[in-house]
Amino acid sequence: MHMSNDEAAKALKDIEVTTRQIKERLGMGPVGYIVMLWGAVWMVCFALPYWAPSWNGWGWLIGNSIGFIGTAWLSWKDTRKKDIVSDELKRVGKNIGWMWGLGVLFANGILAVMWPWNGMQFGAAIVVMLMFMYVMMGLWANSRFLIFVGLLVAGLAVAGYFITLVGWLGDSRRFMLWLALMCGGSMLFSGAYIKLRWR
Amino acid sequence: MHELDKVIHQPARLKIMAMLNVLPGDADVDFVYVRDELKMTDGNLGSHLTKLEDAGYVRIKKVFEGKKPRTYLKLTGKGRDRFMDHVAALKNILG
Numbered sequence: 001m002h003m004s005n006d007e008a009a010k011a012l013k014d015i016e017v018t019t020r021q022i023k024e025r026l027g028m029g030p031v032g033y034i035v036m037l038w039g040a041v042w043m044v045c046f047a048l049p050y051w052a053p054s055w056n057g058w059g060w061l062i063g064n065s066i067g068f069i070g071t072a073w074l075s076w077k078d079t080r081k082k083d084i085v086s087d088e089l090k091r092v093g094k095n096i097g098w099m100w101g102l103g104v105l106f107a108n109g110i111l112a113v114m115w116p117w118n119g120m121q122f123g124a125a126i127v128v129m130l131m132f133m134y135v136m137m138g139l140w141a142n143s144r145f146l147i148f149v150g151l152l153v154a155g156l157a158v159a160g161y162f163i164t165l166v167g168w169l170g171d172s173r174r175f176m177l178w179l180a181l182m183c184g185g186s187m188l189f190s191g192a193y194i195k196l197r198w199r
Numbered sequence: 200m201h202e203l204d205k206v207i208h209q210p211a212r213l214k215i216m217a218m219l220n221v222l223p224g225d226a227d228v229d230f231v232y233v234r235d236e237l238k239m240t241d242g243n244l245g246s247h248l249t250k251l252e253d254a255g256y257v258r259i260k261k262v263f264e265g266k267k268p269r270t271y272l273k274l275t276g277k278g279r280d281r282f283m284d285h286v287a288a289l290k291n292i293l294g
Contacts, residue, residue, distance in 0.1 A: 001203045008292035011213060015286060018217040022236065 030074040031137075031146070032194035037074070039187030041067045046123065046180035050173045096137055103133045120161060120172045127157035127183050149190045156182040201287035206254045208285070211239065212247050216282045219257065219274040227260065230270035248272065256281060 003011075045063035049056045107129045111117070117125070131154035138146030160178040163169045169178060207216050214237055222228060234244045251257040256278030260271045274282070 001205055001208070003203060003208075003289075003292055005293060008289045011208075011210075012286070012289050012293070014210060014213055015217040015289075018214045018237075019221050022218050022221045 030078040031141075032191050033074050034071050034191070035149070035187055035194060036191030037070045038067055039184050039189070039191055042127075042184030042187060043180045044184075046176045046184055049119075050177045050180075053173070096140060099136060099140070100133060103129070103136075118172070120164060120175050123176060123179050124157045124161040127179060128154045131157070145190075145194065149186065153183045153186045156186065201284050201291055203288045204281050204285045206250060206256065207282060209247070209250075211237070211243065212251060215244075215247060215251065216256065216274070216278065216285075219272065220279060220282050222274070227271035227273055230272060233272060251278070254278075254281075 041063040045059045048059040052059075107126070110129070111122070111125065114121075114125070131150040134150035134153075135147050138144065138148075138150060157179060160169065160175055160182060164172065164175040164178070169175055207213055215233065218233060218236060219228060230244070230248075233239075234241060237244070239247075248257060248259060252259050256275060258273045258275050260273070262269055262271065
């Protein structure tokens with residue numbers, strides 16, 4: 001059987017693309033929707049104090065509830081419809097679940113010893129810690145895109161924090177608006193991109 | 200010496216094999232899942248799978264889950280070996 005260099009290169013490219021997509025898709029599961037959901041929650045909850053400061057606490061309580069219930073529902077739905085029966089994939093999913101559970105515990109520990117913090121520090125720290133988890137998840141699921149999103153959003157949060165500190169952005173409410181637009185917006189966009197790119 | 204495989208060479212079958220090869224050996228993959236992932240029709244996927252099954256590269260398992268018939272696919276050991284051999288042969292062509 002004869003094959004030219006071009007044909008061989010094209011066949012190898014097809015294999016590489018299919019392999020990468022399947023790995024990414026299997027690692028992703030409902031991640032696109034979950035990232036979009038949290039992006040929307042962040043956009044609303046971080047922006048809320050700018051217009052309605054008294055609603056800040058309630059906003060986060062409701063937003064986080066929607067986020068956690070939504071995440072649990074999307075994950076459960078994905079498990080139910082999972083067509084692939086593989087112990088290895090189940091193990092990866094279980095490890096990612098454990099990583100999130102323990103990550104939240106560690107984040108609480110860090111925030112507890114750092115007390116007292118102000119709203120700006122809390123907002124920036126939460127974003128950075130959660131984005132660290134995204135980067136870890138990206139490393140685990142072999143997704144460069146998740147690693148990129150984690151680094152980008154964490155970088156925007158830290159940059160916004162220091163820009164606000166030196167007075168270029170205005171008061172802390174403006175920083176919350178920055179987190180809403182830059183971090184929440186990036187998450188929303190990234191989630192949509194994941195769905196469109198890998199659908 | 201690695202050899203190209205005529206059955207695997209066809210582009211659609213190459214993608215099917217590449218997809219199944221990514222999955223662990225114990226993975227049963229739903230027919231619908233493969234069809235949707237590779238954006239193929241039922242008939243198209245079915246005919247390619249028949250060729251791969253005839254060659255002994257894929258095992259097709261039909262089961263009933265409740266009243267619903269489902270078809271699961273799995274790459275055989277022979278299929279995995281031949282696929283790896285085919286990939287190595289492609290790499291050899293490029294030098």
